[in-house]
Amino acid sequence: MRILVTGGAGYLGSVIVEELLKHKHEVTVLDNLKFNQLSLLSYTSNKRFKFVYGDVTDKKLLKRLCDGVDVVIPLAAVVGFPACSKDPELAEKLNYQQIVDVAESVSEIVPNSYVEFAEGAEPDKRSYRVDFSKIKSSLPSFHPIWTVRKGADELYKAYIDYGMKMELLEGPMFRRVKHLQKLLEKGQVDSSLKWKK
DSSP: OEEEEETTTSHHHHHHHHHHHHTTOEEEEEEOOTTOOOTTGGGTTOTTEEEEESOTTOHHHHHHHHTTOSEEEEOOOOOSHHHHHHOHHHHIIIIIHHHHHHHHHHHHHSTTOOOOOOTTOOOOOSOOOOOOHHHHHHOTTOOOOOOHHHHHHHHHHHHHHTTOOHHHHTSTTTOHHHHHHHHHHTTSBOTTSOBOO
């Protein structure tokens, strides 16, 4: 499998790159080495490893690198609240834009779909990076096969198979706040959201 890892020279990226190479994947890392990391130096002689010095915000470069890969692992990010607070513009550019790119991938898979953000929505400047070391130690033979593209495709097929309509997705089952507001207006629940008898 051909895999692009953005931000691959960071702590999590270097661990993932090592595992991917062990499993004979072709790995390209895009990183700007902002912290002068040397974690990938030992892989430079590996024929399945390629390092590209650059920035994930360079859309032309990113598009060129994405062409022909099977999976993109987006790890380029500003990590932690202090770092995000110090440079919120960069945090938004890196952390939020990655989600936009994923949403755009979904729109390429699902016909007649489009990307839409909730009115007034804005990026969450907190970091939600996850440490996957526990799964590695608990399930050493586990190898994920799921990707964003496969997940979007699977969800789309499930929606088609089960005949899900937009009315259901926009209904009370998936819009809890609106549903609660209606229950309040009708007097079915009190101000603490408990059912009235």
